[in-house]
Amino acid sequence: DGGITQSPKYLFRKEGQNVTLSCEQNLNHDAMYWYRQDPGQGLRLIYYSQIVNDFQKGDIAEGYSVSREKKESFPLTVTSAQKNPTAFYLCASVRTDNQPQHFGDGTRLSIL
Amino acid sequence: AQSVTQLGSHVSVSEGALVLLRCNYSSSVPPYLFWYVQYPNQGLQLLLKYTTGATLVKGINGFEAEFKKSETSFHLTKPSAHMSDAAEYFCAVSAMDTGRRALTFGSGTRLQVQP
Secondary structure, three states: OOOEEEEOOEEEEOOOOOEEEEEEEOOOOOEEEEEEEOOOOOEEEEEEEEEOOEEEEOOOOOOEEEOOOEOOEOOEEEOOOOOOOOEEEEEEEEOOOOOOOEEOOOEEEEEO | OOEEEEEOOEEEEEOOOOEEEEEEEEOOOOOEEEEEEEOOOOOEEEEEEEOOOOOEEEOHHHOEEEEEHHHOEEEEEEOOOOHHHOEEEEEEEEEEEOOEEEEEEOOOEEEEEEO
16 A cells, blocks of 8 residues: 555654654655644644755754655654754655645654 | 634534534635644544535545635534544645645644543
8 A cells, every 4th residue: 555654653862863754655746745743733844845856944944954865755854953852743745736745654753 | 824723722522413623724825725633643634625616525534624715714524523533633724835835734623522
């Protein structure tokens, strides 16, 4: 079955450490997105990519970085510059403009 | 710029009662509108969408929503709540804004269903 796979499901970060969250899709979608979810705040857009080798900052990109070397993959790195990284991170993809985004099951990041 | 307001962060209904979750949006261009449901520690699952055409949209699990342009609303309803409907619901708007089409989410409404 086609879908979006996020890994790991749970991740712990030490002080000063960079961590990378994986997002892989086999839906042949062109656009991919990373959202951050905090309690009571809905989802906020971190980064998005509409084609391979191109990506754009979203509303809360500071302290995060991404790459898009393959159509199927859109990893997110949470850098040590992100001072409050504890959150639930969701990856999504979509084929065309008028279609709904498909979501992965998320990665919960916590601080050790 | 676009925005979404969901009225009521928590809604509680009895099993079998009507479910009404409110969503109002603002957008300077014609929007696409979505409702998603999220169960604990899971991703978002699409309930229904409005892009163009019929303003009353039917989705999965007996949910429906009506796009009312004059009221800038897209409220979600279900005639009879079931215990399995307990979850968090997000309304989202998508509009081509500054060259990008990205979803803007409301802050969510947690639905409780009482036996």
